[in-house]
Each structure stands twice: as C-alpha cells, then as structure tokens.
Amino acid sequence: MRRTTIKDVAREAGVSVSTVTYALKKKGKITKASHKRVWEAVERLNYVPDATARSLVGGKTNSVGIIMPPSLGFDFSDPHILQMLAEVSSTLSRKGYWMSLYMPEKMEDDFMRQFLMDAKIDGLIWMVYRPSDAMVRVLECRNLPGVAITYGKNLELNTSAVVMDDGAGIEKAMDYLYSLGHRKILFIARDDQTEDRRLQAYRRRTQELGCEYCQVIGGHFSEQMTIAQLSWFWRVAQERPTAILAANDTMALAAIKALTQWGVRVPDEVSVMGFDNIPAAGQSIPALTTMGQPVSEMIALACDHIFSAMEQEERSRELLTVEGKLIIRQSTAPVEEHL
C-alpha cells in the first residue's frame, strides 16, 4: 500500500497539485471552495507531506547533528549531559530544527564518517574535545557548518567552537583562594589526562602568586581512589595545605568526605574547592565552592552560531570563549580562621 501523495489529494479534491500546495501553505490566493475541498481530501486520505521530498526540493533538512561520545574527554557529569541534550533539543525545535544524535562508542569509529556522510543535517555540533581533521573534512565536503563545544584555550581548532577556558578558571580559583589568605594550596589532578591544562594552570599560577607550596596528587575519577591518594598524602606530607583545589567536583567532594571522616573540619581547618559545578556540589555538607562551567550559555552560543551559519553560504571559523563562574558556597573560608 503506497503512501498517499499530493497527487492523490489533488485527484480526490478535483484540483491540481499546485492548488493543494497553495491551500496547505496558505500562500497565494485560493477560493474558499478550493481550500475547503483540499482540506477535506487531506483529512479523508490522512495526507502527510513527505519530509524527504520537501527537504530535497527545499535544499534543507531542518535538522542538526550532534556528535557526543559516551566516554567524553569531557568533564560534565551525567545529569549535566542529559540536561544539555534536553536544552539542545528544545533550543533547536524552537527554531524548527530537529536533533540527530550520534553517540559513537569510540571516536576512531568508521561509523562516524558514515554518519557524517549519511546524516540528513544542515549543521553539526561536536561535543568532543577536538574533532579530527578527517571528520571535519567530510563536513566541509558537504559544505555544512559545524561548531564544537569544548574547553581549553589555545586549542588548534579546525572548526568553529565555543570554548570554556578552564586554565583561566583554575587561575581564577587560585586567585580566590589566595585572596582568602591561602598560600599552601594542594591540587588534586586527574591522573588519566596526560595533558592536563588544569594542572598546568595550577602550577603556573602558584608560581605567579609567589607561593612556595606546590603539591599535587592524582585523584583519579573515583571517590575511592581520591580518598586513598589523599589519605596517603595526609600521612606522609611534611606540610599540610590550608586549602585544597580539585580539578573536578567529584574529587573535591571525595576530599570533603574523607577529611570530615578523619575529623578535619571543612572549611575551618581546610578549605576545599572544586571545578565544574555538578549538581551534587550544591548538596554536600558543607556545600562546595566551585568554578562553574556555564553549560547553558555554551549551548546557547553554539546553537546561535549554527543557526546563523546555516543561513549563510560562506563558512567562517569563529571562536567563542566563555568564562567559568566562581560559585562561592560553604566549603571555603579565610585562612585567618585557621589560627
């Protein structure tokens, strides 16, 4: 059983196809009578215009692709990611676009190229640290605009991007702790990220602020690992820090948990600060001071960029940077109170 086409409707209504189109689009001028007959025929036949055909003639698909690997080199927590997707979805649909989501298991997957070639999209948002040149090329062949949501300044970008400068965020965090009087700040780094801008930023800023104390432990992502590392450090350290800055909230929360368990009061004895502002950060005791990633803002920027790019013929390579937001809660305090 074939699908009902516009011709069927025309025949049923006793008019021509263009009359049907006009009646449906409310364009041009049509007699009341024709209009009515067309709509009746549409109802009778349950006609729904074919989306693919419209796309072909219209030259646009009305959808935007999203590429997001489940194992992101990416620091948004799961709840965040889901919320991000929801935000993207509604932002897109408000403008009449739909979302074509692709979550490759691994980035080097051949499927990705397949997707890039096969997907019926007018633009693409990369949720990856840095898309590979080959993939970007495919997009260029199709003359489609793309924008990456990522972080880390001074990235050698091959595409437009919205980047959060997390190095600057760490520096900002250090400055904040410094302003509270802290001079001995311990950094908990992610030890699975070889090139860790956050760690580098910590080292740099420590030096720039003239702090002698520059101690780093690897926290790993899991709570247990972080606690184990911190516990070890706490035992062997010659000098204990007055503040702890973690490269992400998960590790900061683990630190708070551990310290509290050991009877070390946070923030009275030690201030603890995180990074990312995951949802759990606001609910810990004490609530975690952290550097928030302006996720919604980044998404809005990316969507805006794609929207305007899709309306233009020429492709530009734009770089939009956003700043981390300092979110002060209860896990940090002036160092004076420690005395």
Add this chain to the structure above:
Amino acid sequence: MRRTTIKDVAREAGVSVSTVTYALKKKGKITKASHKRVWEAVERLNYVPDATARSLVGGKTNSVGIIMPPSLGFDFSDPHILQMLAEVSSTLSRKGYWMSLYMPEKMEDDFMRQFLMDAKIDGLIWMVYRPSDAMVRVLECRNLPGVAITYGKNLELNTSAVVMDDGAGIEKAMDYLYSLGHRKILFIARDDQTEDRRLQAYRRRTQELGCEYCQVIGGHFSEQMTIAQLSWFWRVAQERPTAILAANDTMALAAIKALTQWGVRVPDEVSVMGFDNIPAAGQSIPALTTMGQPVSEMIALACDHIFSAMEQEERSRELLTVEGKLIIRQSTAPVEEHL
C-alpha cells in the same frame, strides 16, 4: 557555491552519471579505466552523495526517531537514561540506522506533532508511559512502525510496546523477603505518582501472603524527604518492620543511610530492598538488594521489533513483556538473624 553533484563528477570524469553510480556502488561491470577516472574525479571534487536525494529515491531515511520527555513518568535514573541512549545509538548504527532524538519539554507540546510529521525517520521508539492516540495517528498516517518502552501490565496500548511488569516485580520482591522470613514489611512509596502500580502491588501481595503488617510511607524522590518521612515513622510506629521495600533505589539508599546513622544495622536488624537497580545501588554499604529493570534487554527488544517492522509493509501491534530481575546483594538477610 553549489554542492558538487553526481553530474559534476560525471562531467569531470568524462563519463555518464550511471557509470559514476556503478563505480561508486561497485555494482555492474566497469572497466578498470572508468573506475579509476571516476574515483579520481570524486577525490578531486570532494564529492559526497546527497543523503536526502538517496532517501527519496530509496524510499527510506535510514533513521529511527526516539521521543523521550526529560520529565519521564519513568523510573530510570539519569545515568541509566544516558546509557540507554548510547545503547540505542550503537544498536541502531550497527544496522545502518541513525537516531533522531526528540526531547519535548512537555508531552502535550504541539512541537511533537510537528516532529512526527517532519522527522525523516523510518520508525519510532517511544520512551513514554503511553503515547497519546493523536500522536500514534500521525505515525499511522505515515505508515511508520512504532514501539513504546514502558512498564505496567494491562496498559491499554495503542502501539507495539516492550513493557516491564513492575507490579509483578514488586510481588517478586515481596516473595523474596517473605522467603527470608519477613512478615512485617514497610513500603516506601513515591508520593508524586497518583496511580502507583507498585504501591498497589505491595498491598495486594501483602494480603495474599497473609501478612497483617501493611505500612506505607511516602518517600518522595529526594533523599531528605525520604529520611524525614522514615524518621517520623520510626518514632511514632507502634510496630517496627523487619524489612523495608522501597519503590525505587534512591529511596532505599536514603533509608539505608538514615538507619545506619541511627545505629540500626542493615541488614542485621532491618533488611532494605530497592527497585530499579540504579548504578549507585551496587556501591552503597551495604550493597543494595534490588529488583533490576532489564534496561538493555528492553532496548534490544524494542530495536529488534523496529528493525523487523521496518522491513515489512503491514503494521502489527505486538506486546513484548520482560521480567524484573532479582539482584541479591548485602542489604537483605533472613529474619532469623534478628532474634
């Protein structure tokens, strides 16, 4: 700048369009020479076939729609949902399909109808409790197959569905606790779900098992609320339960936390059991015994159903039910030990 089409390639290679198609599809027989010239032209012009045109002539879009409201009447936790999406995505792409994800803010949204009409899809998976008749109608007009992933038996279904019978799951959980000797089982219900099959199942099974004790408290979703309710109950209850069954893991975990804090040993004094098997359930202390939703299985079933339905012309309405899986961990113990 127009996109390069197959005609451009043909001209560049000095052959006809059909020869190009043959060369690209490796079908039919072509001379080495032609093959080479075509591929060179393709490389030179960066030709990528237009997906929309292929879909039009081929009669299929190679993508599957997913409708998933962020506020699901749905009990999968966030990490689960993300994992579900990833699973859907890879299952689809393994079969050469892509995922068109739509997350409406509210289900009664007009955008949804728009999506259903506009989306270039060959089938749809509903991640909703029950799709509205009107929406199902749109799908039918397009002659597209659809399948809902949902739960609750005896649903008046208007579409194919994979359902997890959570009423039966609760009964199974009750039977398990009963088999451990528990006769006084407290139920923590979700108090934001007016029609709660889980609660009803608890009441029914309690009676069927001949337990006199039938106590329910409303746990709400948040940890705090659950703890508050439980704390209140613990104070005023004439008779305390030997086991607690919660309508979801989040509340069960909250219960464990609270009990432990009060010095009540789990499971020695009170057994605690959850529902859903969220990731955190395996990591609590003690690890939570729970009734797992076979999420992956449900997804696989739904995808399989859609795959086969998309290959057929006729639409059928199938109902696939799955059972909850009892996952025994450390939070439950025989009642004898309590003595």
Add this chain to the structure above:
DNA sequence: TTGTACGCGTTATCAG
C-alpha cells in the same frame, strides 16, 4: 485563481 511543467540529486531500468 488555477493548472502545467520543470527541477531538486539519486538510483534503477532498459537500450545500445
């Protein structure tokens, strides 16, 4: 106001 005819980019059929 309405109908005809062409084009969108492919694939598939059928001659040559």
Add this chain to the structure above:
DNA sequence: CTGATAACGCGTACAA
C-alpha cells in the same frame, strides 16, 4: 560495459 531516461514527491515559476 555504458549512456539516456524515468521515476521518487514536492515546490514553484510561468502560462492560462
């Protein structure tokens, strides 16, 4: 082996 040509379903100039 290769080249015209007809679909696919719709939108839209252009003609009537």
